Amino acid sequence: MQSKSIFFNSTAFLFIFVAILLIATAVHASFSQQSFMKPDEGIAEVIITSDNYVVKDNSCEATCTATIQSGDTNIYVEYKLDDASVEFLDIINVVQRDQTINAYIDSSEIEKINAAIAGSN
Incomplete structure (x- = not known):
């Protein structure tokens, strides 16, 4: 019974960790895209x-x-x-x-x- 509880806790932890990692990656990608946008080259x-x-x-x-x-x-x-x-x-x-x-x-x-x-x- 004890090993099953540890398995579910580690699976839940892993699921939450992966979800946070995916959200952080998506947020970082959106900020990076905005930070490196360059204005039109033809407009001084x-x-x-x-x-x-x-x-x-x-x-x-x-x-x-x-x-x-x-x-x-x-x-x-x-x-x-x-x-x-x-x-x-x-x-x-x-x-x-x-x-x-x-x-x-x-x-x-x-x-x-x-x-x-x-x-x-």
Whole structure:
């Protein structure tokens, strides 16, 4: 009777171990695939910098949206105000010369955009 109990316990342990191993392998494979995806080779990243950002269009309904203009670049954003400052900012799209571009906007530029939005309200 004792040996049968050990057999069932080891079989259950083995089954649980294999199940955990399969789940871990599947999770690892999905993360690895996401981590090594490369952006399209044909799209160059554009770094956005400006001395002056102008709020071209600004509206607040359920969420606030604005079009920020810097030279020939329009930055479309959603944001939320907390009193007179920007609580959060989400960049929706960046368009340069009527084409959507892959843009990098540095945190110091985000601060300037936040200041332009706060100053326009």
